[in-house]
Amino acid sequence: MSHLKLENITKCFGSLVALDNINLEVHDQEFMVVLGPTGAGKTTTLRCAAGLEKPDEGLVHMDREVINRVSPPERDMAFVFQNYALYPRKTVYQNIAFPLEARKFTKAQKDEAIQRITQLLRIDHLQDRLPRQLSGGEQQRVALARAMVRQPRLFLMDEPLTNLDFKLRSQMRGELKRIQRELAATFFYVTNDQLEALSLGDRIAVLDHGELQQTGPPQEVYENPANLFVAGFIGSTRMNFMDCSYDPDSQTIVGRDGVWRLSPKEGAGQAIVANGNTEHLVFGIRPEDIAISTTDEGDLAGKVYVAEPLGDRIVYDIQVGQDMIKIKTSPTTMLGIGKQIKLKVNIDRAHIFDKNSTKAIQA
Amino acid sequence: MVNSGLTQNNQLDKEHSGDKPLRVRFRWLTDNRMSFLFLSPTMLLLLFIAIFPLIWSLRLSFTDWSVIGDAGKIPEPVGFHSYGTALGLGETRTEKRVGVEVAERFAITGQFVLPTVIIELLLGFGLAMLLNRKFLGRGLLMTVMLIPMMLTPVIVALYWKYMLRTDIGVINYLIHDIFGGPRIDWLNQIKIAIWALVLADVWMWTPFMMLISLAGLSAVPKYLYEAADVDQASAWFKFRHITLPMVTPLLLIAVLFRTMDAYRLFDQAWVLTGGGPGGSTEVMSFYLYLVAFKDFETGLASAIGYIMLIVIIALANLLIRKINEIADEG
Numbered sequence: 233m234s235h236l237k238l239e240n241i242t243k244c245f246g247s248l249v250a251l252d253n254i255n256l257e258v259h260d261q262e263f264m265v266v267l268g269p270t271g272a273g274k275t276t277t278l279r280c281a282a283g284l285e286k287p288d289e290g291l292v293h294m295d296r297e298v299i300n301r302v303s304p305p306e307r308d309m310a311f312v313f314q315n316y317a318l319y320p321r322k323t324v325y326q327n328i329a330f331p332l333e334a335r336k337f338t339k340a341q342k343d344e345a346i347q348r349i350t351q352l353l354r355i356d357h358l359q360d361r362l363p364r365q366l367s368g369g370e371q372q373r374v375a376l377a378r379a380m381v382r383q384p385r386l387f388l389m390d391e392p393l394t395n396l397d398f399k400l401r402s403q404m405r406g407e408l409k410r411i412q413r414e415l416a417a418t419f420f421y422v423t424n425d426q427l428e429a430l431s432l433g434d435r436i437a438v439l440d441h442g443e444l445q446q447t448g449p450p451q452e453v454y455e456n457p458a459n460l461f462v463a464g465f466i467g468s469t470r471m472n473f474m475d476c477s478y479d480p481d482s483q484t485i486v487g488r489d490g491v492w493r494l495s496p497k498e499g500a501g502q503a504i505v506a507n508g509n510t511e512h513l514v515f516g517i518r519p520e521d522i523a524i525s526t527t528d529e530g531d532l533a534g535k536v537y538v539a540e541p542l543g544d545r546i547v548y549d550i551q552v553g554q555d556m557i558k559i560k561t562s563p564t565t566m567l568g569i570g571k572q573i574k575l576k577v578n579i580d581r582a583h584i585f586d587k588n589s590t591k592a593i594q595a
Numbered sequence: 596m597v598n599s600g601l602t603q604n605n606q607l608d609k610e611h612s613g614d615k616p617l618r619v620r621f622r623w624l625t626d627n628r629m630s631f632l633f634l635s636p637t638m639l640l641l642l643f644i645a646i647f648p649l650i651w652s653l654r655l656s657f658t659d660w661s662v663i664g665d666a667g668k669i670p671e672p673v674g675f676h677s678y679g680t681a682l683g684l685g686e687t688r689t690e691k692r693v694g695v696e697v698a699e700r701f702a703i704t705g706q707f708v709l710p711t712v713i714i715e716l717l718l719g720f721g722l723a724m725l726l727n728r729k730f731l732g733r734g735l736l737m738t739v740m741l742i743p744m745m746l747t748p749v750i751v752a753l754y755w756k757y758m759l760r761t762d763i764g765v766i767n768y769l770i771h772d773i774f775g776g777p778r779i780d781w782l783n784q785i786k787i788a789i790w791a792l793v794l795a796d797v798w799m800w801t802p803f804m805m806l807i808s809l810a811g812l813s814a815v816p817k818y819l820y821e822a823a824d825v826d827q828a829s830a831w832f833k834f835r836h837i838t839l840p841m842v843t844p845l846l847l848i849a850v851l852f853r854t855m856d857a858y859r860l861f862d863q864a865w866v867l868t869g870g871g872p873g874g875s876t877e878v879m880s881f882y883l884y885l886v887a888f889k890d891f892e893t894g895l896a897s898a899i900g901y902i903m904l905i906v907i908i909a910l911a912n913l914l915i916r917k918i919n920e921i922a923d924e925g
Binding site: 282284303304305309310311313315317319320321322330331333334335378 | 816818819821822823824825826827828829832836837840841
């Protein structure tokens, strides 16, 4: 069993609050991903779990046992560092053997364990090399191998794919997922790449400024972001935000300066009224949920501002009143700059946020 | 050619001074010539105080010239005779004695340099390990510990001369009055006097080793220790496999510096023991001084000087090669 629980964890560095009352659980055999921008406190969370950092407040539980006072070696966790932390003067074999030395493995046991893990990670041909003779991707796999050569209760991974190029990164994503399933291991994984989080995590936890924003399965977080930060952070093309207000009389959402009016999805109107703030709202809609109207009818009217061809699609910036929104179109959709167009909005997939509290208003 | 051009220009300048713009009058002053002009005073100075004496002494080492006896005379070349004498290949009794003395003095120098550098390395590195953490008063402690290094060697030797005295010296007070041991006549006993030199040098230069070791220790990335912690490595394992390999290159550089410096020790030997007793603390520099300025065997002294130089260059190269090997590996 490997069940990690962080309870009310607070950690300060001087006057900087790195973690503010974090509550997080990692279940047995789960791939848990902590996602957040640089400086959000992701690494600190991981280091608190590993025991490399002592939380100022709160409890760290492992299998219902408080381990705050347990030293890192005794926690039996493996840590993959962002910069790999390979021992520079040791060969790949010696690096991977390092965690086994302390456990008094015999030579044969060591060889067998190393053979198994290097084959799994496809680095068995590199065993006699020194770390500096390896590429970034190879070093990263050696770091993973060193962590996986034994069976720790928990794997802690600090942005292990960040230093890899795009192609290798997507390849390693698949491998990591496969290995986690194969070893039936529990992963606690940190990244600033929302794509990585969505594709790897059984559950993700979004962190910003040391505060936990939302926890849940990736699809759920994507579909129902809890607040403006999560909505803006997750998604390959950022969600469009437009300031708006709600008019209870006509039961419509009104854009800035009244340039557009939309009927919200069922129940949203009541929720907005119940929330008490009808004046300062933000209308959020993902680029893929906006289509170009083929008729003269449309929910929004705008002017093409700029086009970004991305190969498999074109992203257009459309000026709607004073707001700039992005839409995704097929690569064959050609729109001239300055062209006036009408847009259709999939209102069922739109989100309304309270601008003051930044929280989503759930219908 | 350049000169004639210059004079021509100067003449032109005199004839038409004021007629031509500066740009034309100083056309000869290119960037290269300008930098040469700025550098020339330094180069001249170096030539007179360093390069010329070096070449001159090399010439003297192939003669039997003496600075007092042969003043005003043209040095007579005698080939490698002085070198042969210094290396023990001489034929007359005096020459043979010189050969024996040089060999003895090299041995004495070794007896001083080897323990000095080893003790300084161990002590300095140990102190650095102790100081390589945060604690209250660390800055103050470091400053105090660096004081010996900042003193003049002669002053250090004078301190130690008093501290090592049999009657009022604090060292013998500690040994005899506090711990009940025998009084040791540090400076007047063969076999012990050399250790007095070692003691003074260790006191003075251990902080240097500590400083370099500290620089090395603080350059070891912290995450390597954290990785080892997570991997459940023992303290010895971390020291042996992370700390030591990471600081070795820097330690070797410190050893190189200290070896070269200890090898040419003079001041402390002069003040503390005066080379005695019975020449047992006559290290090479000291002996060289005696040959050059007591016997005034200028030619022979020059030859011995060059032998010393060759020996230290060879030693230094061995160390540098080792450092490069390690640097290449990591």
